[in-house]
Amino acid sequence: MATLKELAQRPDRFTGGHRACAGCAAPIAVRQVMAALDPEIPVVTANATGCLEVTTTIYPFTAWKGSYIHCAFGNAAATLSGVESAYQSLKRQGKIPDRPIKFVAFGGDGGTYDIGFQSLSGAMERGHDLVYICYDNGAYANTGIQRSSATPRGASTTTSPAGKVIAGKPQPRKDLTAIMAAHNIPYVAQASVSHYMDLFRKVEKAFAVEGPAFINIMAPCRLTWGTPPEETVDIAREAVESCFWPLYEVVDGVWKLTYKPRQKTSFIDWMKRQARFRHLFKPEPKTEILEELQAEVDKRWEQLLARVETEK
Amino acid sequence: MVSKTVAYTGNEAIAHGMKQINPDVIAAYPITPQTEIVQIYSTFVADGLVDTEFVTVESEHSAMSAVIGAAAGGARAMTATSSQGLAYMHEVVYIAASMRLPIVMAVANRALSGPINIHCDHSDTMGARDSGWIQLYSENAQEAYDNLIQAVRIAEHPDVQLPVMVCLDGFIISHALETVTLNDDAFVKEFVGIYKPKHHLLDPENPVTMGPLDLFDFYFEHKRDQAEAMRKAKDVIIAVGQEYGAKTGRGYGLFETYQLDDAETAIVVMSSTAGTAKAVIDELRAQGQKVGLLKLRSFRPFPYAELAEALKHLKAVAVLDRADSFNAFGAPLFVQTRAALYDLPQRPTMINYIYGLGGRDCDMSQIARVYADLAEIVKSNQTGEIVRYLGVRE
Structure with a gap:
């Protein structure tokens, strides 16, 4: 396993000069994922429509040093499954050299949890040898911050605005990582840009398995969340420390925590730092809702602990 | 081979x-x-x-x-x-x-x-x-x-x-x-x-x-x-x-013509209905009627110049569309064929039939009716309805 120093010295597969916002976690996630891959092995990237795609491939420029394809919003997994099938077919027939090539798809939560959900589920079920990475910032950021099924309950977005009678998004978020684990694929994990060594190790494992792998990465959007750009990584860390975003992996169906916070921090304090939850604190704290949201996080954390415990 | x-x-x-x-x-x-x-x-x-x-x-x-x-x-x-x-x-x-x-x-x-x-x-x-x-x-x-x-x-x-x-x-x-x-x-x-x-x-x-x-x-x-x-x-x-x-031994072009060279009236159509039309043409030709067919193979690219050349000598043409373009003044094949013929110094009279929607059978009697309509148009010099429906209960 590569050390941090070795990882840092690997040549960039994804260059600077792209047009993502300052403090955007998506390019951080991409750099971490790409660095975890053996530099000798080529990778083909597929990308769902979204911030990452529009900021990194403005024709005639590209930030991607290896081969890259963007097709549409809801089909990154299906598109990449086609590329991977071409690789298997052409290699088997001797039409291309027999050497390893890796396949990775990047999609935001909108392109993964929602519009690309069926395409992702199909590709995973078919067993293609590819890694799907979701960079989860909890909204359709590219179109101007609309709610997705990854948006946490209570968050104000442009389609779940905090109003006089509704306090932000009424529904809790979908647990996509668990749904992907239910596909019984070789590797599923949840990671965060803040815990980069944990993320590196997960990406290494994901690429090492034969067959499909899925990693859901906590990747804050400072415009969506309403946080200063320099706090992106810190607010991601607090998502983990508060147990809102636990770090775990599911290897061949066995669930395992990869990081347990020493002292579980307050989810309410985490929300307090973000403008999207401001209406829950001002003009006066909506204590009942806040306590419900804290209880929801606690419940899901306890359920995860119980699951991990029984599978020890 | x-x-x-x-x-x-x-x-x-x-x-x-x-x-x-x-x-x-x-x-x-x-x-x-x-x-x-x-x-x-x-x-x-x-x-x-x-x-x-x-x-x-x-x-x-x-x-x-x-x-x-x-x-x-x-x-x-x-x-x-x-x-x-x-x-x-x-x-x-x-x-x-x-x-x-x-x-x-x-x-x-x-x-x-x-x-x-x-x-x-x-x-x-x-x-x-x-x-x-x-x-x-x-x-x-x-x-x-x-x-x-x-x-x-x-x-x-x-x-x-x-x-x-x-x-x-x-x-x-x-x-x-x-x-x-x-x-x-x-x-x-x-x-x-x-x-x-x-x-x-x-x-x-x-x-x-x-x-x-x-x-x-x-x-x-x-x-x-x-x-x-x-x-x-x-x-x-x-x-x-x-x-x-x-x-x-089976050559292909942009379209196929059948009894078109000396025809006075013709049908333009695509796909299986062309086979039905050929059978009707054989019967009508046996009765001495100068009827023909142009079966389009390539809809995209649309061979507008070649179509105009192939249809320019006709007195009346019926274009049969197996799709509708609701109230667009004709369905797609008709609209394009009619536009392709616009620059001819002398144009055939052109009508459109929308037929066979949802698998409605288009039999020989329907095709024969189209040729009869075309003959009537030529004889009376009256076009009548330009966009028509074939084989539907009105």
């Missing part, structure tokens, strides 16, 4: 043609009346008769997405669909063409919902007529088979690099048993050759970014290139059709 004659349905002929082409990747999803193609091909895969990686996707949207990925990866890639399947993949159909990927797709034409209906009309492929795909229409199973093989060469030609739809009438052709002359495997293998794309994703020494964000500074030029490729496709369709004819 050794060829053999068999009794095949249109779907069997397509599946057999696909087997002989032996594409690197097929991704497909079942839909009536295309389903048999997928099923039959699955048996070829299960029996190890083909090299194809067969991707059993969970939807047509993913079928087209996966063949796009495969073709972008340098594979020869194919699929097949019908009706709602084509509608469901609509957004990605355009992307396949704009990425200039030479995908070949068989379409067993079926009416679009709603109401739901599984039988033939052309509303599905007419809805994709401006997607940037070449569209070839087939009169019978033989033509569907021949078009499929030629489609590979047309799509992959360096001047073209556009995807091709090979259309066959659902049930009428897809499920009817007909005699079909098959080429031998070696001929097809040599005719389609080996696909060698200039750029693809699986060439790590020459990486490529495909599908970038293309704004107001370049998008228009790329669209203009697509239009130019479609224009050039016309000559390639002719050349490939001639070469195929020289080698198989």
Whole structure:
């Protein structure tokens, strides 16, 4: 396993000069994922429509040093499954050299949890040898911050605005990582840009398995969340420390925590730092809702602990 | 060349043609009346008769997405669909063409919902007529088979690099048993050759970014290139059709004419109805009536100049559309044919019939009525209704 120093010295597969916002976690996630891959092995990237795609491939420029394809919003997994099938077919027939090539798809939560959900589920079920990475910032950021099924309950977005009678998004978020684990694929994990060594190790494992792998990465959007750009990584860390975003992996169906916070921090304090939850604190704290949201996080954390415990 | 004659349905002929082409990747999803193609091909895969990686996707949207990925990866890639399947993949159909990927797709034409209906009309492929795909229409199973093989060469030609739809009438052709002359495997293998794309994703020494964000500074030029490729496709369709004819005895052009040279009135139509029209023409010719037919094969590219030349001597022409373009003053084939003839110094009178929607049978009596209407128009010098409906209860 590569050390941090070795990882840092690997040549960039994804260059600077792209047009993502300052403090955007998506390019951080991409750099971490790409660095975890053996530099000798080529990778083909597929990308769902979204911030990452529009900021990194403005024709005639590209930030991607290896081969890259963007097709549409809801089909990154299906598109990449086609590329991977071409690789298997052409290699088997001797039409291309027999050497390893890796396949990775990047999609935001909108392109993964929602519009690309069926395409992702199909590709995973078919067993293609590819890694799907979701960079989860909890909204359709590219179109101007609309709610997705990854948006946490209570968050104000442009389609779940905090109003006089509704306090932000009424529904809790979908647990996509668990749904992907239910596909019984070789590797599923949840990671965060803040815990980069944990993320590196997960990406290494994901690429090492034969067959499909899925990693859901906590990747804050400072415009969506309403946080200063320099706090992106810190607010991601607090998502983990508060147990809102636990770090775990599911290897061949066995669930395992990869990081347990020493002292579980307050989810309410985490929300307090973000403008999207401001209406829950001002003009006066909506204590009942806040306590419900804290209880929801606690419940899901306890359920995860119980699951991990029984599978020890 | 050794060829053999068999009794095949249109779907069997397509599946057999696909087997002989032996594409690197097929991704497909079942839909009536295309389903048999997928099923039959699955048996070829299960029996190890083909090299194809067969991707059993969970939807047509993913079928087209996966063949796009495969073709972008340098594979020869194919699929097949019908009706709602084509509608469901609509957004990605355009992307396949704009990425200039030479995908070949068989379409067993079926009416679009709603109401739901599984039988033939052309509303599905007419809805994709401006997607940037070449569209070839087939009169019978033989033509569907021949078009499929030629489609590979047309799509992959360096001047073209556009995807091709090979259309066959659902049930009428897809499920009817007909005699079909098959080429031998070696001929097809040599005719389609080996696909060698200039750029693809699986060439790590020459990486490529495909599908970038293309704004107001370049998008228009790329669209203009697509239009130019479609224009050039016309000559390639002719050349490939001639070469195929020289080698198989079954030559193809942009359209076929039947008893047209000395005709006074004619029908313009696509696909299986052309066969019915030929039978009616034989009867009417025996009675001394100068009636003819133009069966269009290539709807995209649309051979407007050649059509004008072929139809200029006629007194009256009826264009038959198996799709409607609700109150657009005629359905697509009519609108385009009429526009193509506009610059002639002397134009035939032109009328449009919308017929056969949802699989409504278009029998010989309906076609005979069209020729009778045309004769009446010529005799009375009165056009009457320009856009008409054929075989519908009013």
